[in-house]
Amino acid sequence: MPDNSDHLQMLAVREGDLDKLGPLFEKYHQQLFGYFQRQLRDPQLCEDVVQEVFFRMLKYRHTYRGEGSFRAWMYSIAYNAKIDHFRQTQRRPETITDEVDLLVNPRPNPEEIFIKSNQRELLDLALDQLTGLKREVILLRRFQSLKYLEISEVLDCPVGTVKACLFHAIKDMKAFIAKQGVKITS
Amino acid sequence: MICQQFRELIADYLAEEIEAIDLKEFQNHLEICSSCEAELKEAQALWSALEELPTKQPSPELRGRFYAMLEKEKRTLAASTRPSWPKRLEVWLGSWWPERPLIGIAVASLTLFVGLSLGSNFNRSRSADGEITALRDEVQAMNEIVSLAMLNQDSSSERLAGINLSAKVSDPSPALVTGLMNALKKDPNLNVRLASVDALGRYHTEPGIVDLLTQSLSQESSPMIQIAIIDLLIAIEETEALEALITFIKQQNLKPEVKNYAQNRLIDA
Numbered sequence: 001m002p003d004n005s006d007h008l009q010m011l012a013v014r015e016g017d018l019d020k021l022g023p024l025f026e027k028y029h030q031q032l033f034g035y036f037q038r039q040l041r042d043p044q045l046c047e048d049v050v051q052e053v054f055f056r057m058l059k060y061r062h063t064y065r066g067e068g069s070f071r072a073w074m075y076s077i078a079y080n081a082k083i084d085h086f087r088q089t090q091r092r093p094e095t096i097t098d099e100v101d102l103l104v105n106p107r108p109n110p111e112e113i114f115i116k117s118n119q120r121e122l123l124d125l126a127l128d129q130l131t132g133l134k135r136e137v138i139l140l141r142r143f144q145s146l147k148y149l150e151i152s153e154v155l156d157c158p159v160g161t162v163k164a165c166l167f168h169a170i171k172d173m174k175a176f177i178a179k180q181g182v183k184i185t186s
Numbered sequence: 187m188i189c190q191q192f193r194e195l196i197a198d199y200l201a202e203e204i205e206a207i208d209l210k211e212f213q214n215h216l217e218i219c220s221s222c223e224a225e226l227k228e229a230q231a232l233w234s235a236l237e238e239l240p241t242k243q244p245s246p247e248l249r250g251r252f253y254a255m256l257e258k259e260k261r262t263l264a265a266s267t268r269p270s271w272p273k274r275l276e277v278w279l280g281s282w283w284p285e286r287p288l289i290g291i292a293v294a295s296l297t298l299f300v301g302l303s304l305g306s307n308f309n310r311s312r313s314a315d316g317e318i319t320a321l322r323d324e325v326q327a328m329n330e331i332v333s334l335a336m337l338n339q340d341s342s343s344e345r346l347a348g349i350n351l352s353a354k355v356s357d358p359s360p361a362l363v364t365g366l367m368n369a370l371k372k373d374p375n376l377n378v379r380l381a382s383v384d385a386l387g388r389y390h391t392e393p394g395i396v397d398l399l400t401q402s403l404s405q406e407s408s409p410m411i412q413i414a415i416i417d418l419l420i421a422i423e424e425t426e427a428l429e430a431l432i433t434f435i436k437q438q439n440l441k442p443e444v445k446n447y448a449q450n451r452l453i454d455a
Contacts, residue, residue: 018256018259018260019376025252025256033243033244043245047245047248050244051248051251051252055259058256058259119235120240124239142233143236143239143241148203163198163203166198167196169197170200173232174228174229184232184235
């Protein structure tokens with residue numbers, strides 16, 4: 001759960017008490033790792049990007065104003081670090097169009113679906129076929145527990161867009177799963 | 187509320203972001219529409235199943251890399267904020283007088299005493315060895331006093347300089363050992379604390395120093411300091427130090443990377 005201590009610690013970091021970044025690392029590095037792991041997959045790469053996020057938090061600490069939530073600021077950095085990684089490796093940037101997205105991340109074929117018939121793997125595939133902001137919103141809401149307002153700060157878009165993206169993300173995932181003739185059980 | 191409106195609110199409901207005014211109508215519609223109820227259950231099953239997707243954990247090395255990066259950034263920050271040497275000299279001199287007149291008088295008295303001793307020794311034509319020994323003792327005493335005084339400075343770079351000066355004291359007094367232990371335990375600056383570990387290591391042959399270091403290792407929360415003390419205890423190569431390290435490894439709640447590091451160092455020792 002977010003709390004005011006995150007904000008106070010980041011303010012201290014901004015004022016030069018860099019040791020205060022330690023508790024923030026301890027609190028959030030696993031969550032950030034999970035955030036990257038859903039898309040980057042490679043654990044070593046995910047660790048590199050987590051390290052990059054904390055490096056940027058230090059480097060850009062003077063930009064922390066504390067006007068929004070600390071988590072929104074941190075995930076903005078994480079989101080941009082991920083985008084930069086995709087740009088550098090020319091892999092699956094988040095804001096590209098669906099057509100380009102299909103080229104770099106083709107829909108799984110029926111054989112692939114057959115092999116990955118396990119429900120968890122099917123859910124992973126359903127997440128993978130989401131594009132652009134729809135995927136980002138569901139990752140931030142469902143797996144990182146960010147509020148709509150925080151997500152709108154991270155993605156720099158209106159709250160209405162966040163709501164619409166989540167609505168369409170769930171709809172698309174349900175349609176994808178239904179198409180495979182599978183019923184999800186919780 | 188019509189079915190279309192209900193279905194558009196399902197995502198907000200699952201995300202626990204539905205407005206209170208909408209929630210009432212949402213629940214009312216749910217009671218009368220079995221089709222929408224089925225739609226919601228399907229979405230809820232998907233939402234719950236997503237939560238159960240496994241998440242991998244990062245390796246312990248990530249923590250080590252982070253703290254190494256943090257230390258590097260702190261050193262960079264310290265270097266960039268360091269004032270020019272004339273300013274530092276001015277601040278340093280200013281810190282001696284008039285804020286701490288007693289220390290200033292003590293240093294001046296010592297200097298005078300050393301000078302008088304020298305002159306007296308020359309006049310009495312003592313042997314050269316005796317003069318040098320006496321002079322060395324006086325200089326060491328002065329170094330110790332200055333080192334202790336600098337350990338109480340507000341500036342971390344001055345405290346660091348004080349610890350470095352303590353290296354010139356070969357026979358520390360209990361006051362200097364206590365000053366260094368206080369720096370190790372309480373100083374807010376990690377670099378000062380690391381330097382105090384090195385400084386105490388120089389006196390490991392003095393009675394009680396190894397005990398103090400092993401006690402500090404158990405009470406310490408910073409992995410960097412723990413690793414510095416582990417390195418020191420290994421370097422000392424004394425049975426007492428190694429036994430203390432073995433006891434330390436058996437402690438509960440040790441950070442895994444510190445435990446692994448200590449184990450590896452013991453194996454290599």
